[in-house]
Amino acid sequence: MGKEIYKQLTIRNAVDELNRVVVFLEQLEEECQLPAGCMLPINLVLEEALSNVIFYAYEEGSSQEIHINVEYVAPRLVITIKDTGKPFDPTQKEDPNLNLPVEERPIGGLGIFLMRKIMDEISYERLGKENILRMTKIM
Amino acid sequence: MNITHKAIEQGIRVAIEGRIDTTNYNEFEQAMNLLFEEKTKAIYLDCSGLSYISSSGLRVFLTVQKKMMATGGKFLLFSMQPTIKEIFDISGFSSIFSIFDTEESALQHSPV
Numbered sequence: 001m002g003k004e005i006y007k008q009l010t011i012r013n014a015v016d017e018l019n020r021v022v023v024f025l026e027q028l029e030e031e032c033q034l035p036a037g038c039m040l041p042i043n044l045v046l047e048e049a050l051s052n053v054i055f056y057a058y059e060e061g062s063s064q065e066i067h068i069n070v071e072y073v074a075p076r077l078v079i080t081i082k083d084t085g086k087p088f089d090p091t092q093k094e095d096p097n098l099n100l101p102v103e104e105r106p107i108g109g110l111g112i113f114l115m116r117k118i119m120d121e122i123s124y125e126r127l128g129k130e131n132i133l134r135m136t137k138i139m
Numbered sequence: 140m141n142i143t144h145k146a147i148e149q150g151i152r153v154a155i156e157g158r159i160d161t162t163n164y165n166e167f168e169q170a171m172n173l174l175f176e177e178k179t180k181a182i183y184l185d186c187s188g189l190s191y192i193s194s195s196g197l198r199v200f201l202t203v204q205k206k207m208m209a210t211g212g213k214f215l216l217f218s219m220q221p222t223i224k225e226i227f228d229i230s231g232f233s234s235i236f237s238i239f240d241t242e243e244s245a246l247q248h249s250p251v
Contacts, residue, residue: 018162040191040222047193051161098231102204110230111194117229 002074005031009068013054013083021046021068032072034139041118042077042137048111049081049090049133057085057131074139081133088131089124090115141188142170149246150181150213156188159196168199180212183245187218197230204236213237217245 009024011017022043029039050066058064069080095116096109116122121136140157151174159167174182182203207214217239219227227233239245 015162018160022158037222041226043191044193044226047161051195102201102208102235105201105235110197114194114226114229 003032003072004074005070005072007031007070007072009070011050011066011068013058013062013064013066013085015051015054017054017066018047018050021050024068028070028072032074032077032139038139042079045115045118045135046079046081048115049135051111052088052090053081053083053085053131057083057088072139077137077139079135081131081135083131084129085131087126089126090133091122091124140166142167144170144174147183147246150183151179152183152185154185154188156190158191159189159199160191160193161195164193164195164199167196168202171199171203175206175210178210182207182212182214183242184214184216185218185242186216186223187220189220189223192223192226194230197226197232200232200236213248215239215245215248217242 005028007024007028009020011020025039025043025046029036046068050068053066064084067082069082071078090112093112095113096106115135119135119137123134125132140155140159140163142153142155144151144153153171153174155167171182204214215237218241219238224233224238227236227238237245237248239248
């Protein structure tokens, strides 16, 4: 039988909450008995997705919850992020041009690109007042 | 995150330890900005202790590279952990940065 782990974390829309996500992923790595370090790209993906919600989804000063749900059914890791902020579909963002020389490379725009490159599948839906971002990776 | 630096013959050697993420990338940026004030011709960055980097950290790397290029200086990275190197590869950063396996090979690379 493959390993099955279900885990949840709710954070507030504040930057320092990302530190809780790091601890959450460290625990997950251990519980899933995955090799050390393999959650690092997952950490990056989650940080990008959550930063977008934390910085842009809500009016400044409003304290909101963001829900993170993880299902690991070896070897498949599915992470779902739910928030009730402004509708935002990261799957619709255009990829940056990686062939530009350094002088012309824009400073931003990398985050969502990295999410796509690291995960095997990303889907978005707006359901009622919720943004639901579902990301899958075969570990 | 811990950043230390010392002057060496070829320029400045900087060592970074820990994580660079959304919560602390500005500390890294400020530390690097202080080094520019000294008009250094080359920055050698020891990445062996760098355990994690997110896109906010990568942005600082790109900013440093742009500034160094604008002043004719060099920004050389060495001893990067494989997981970090992989992120650089995916971002297309490996082709715009000088990344060396060892400190020795980075230092052998002439700054001018």
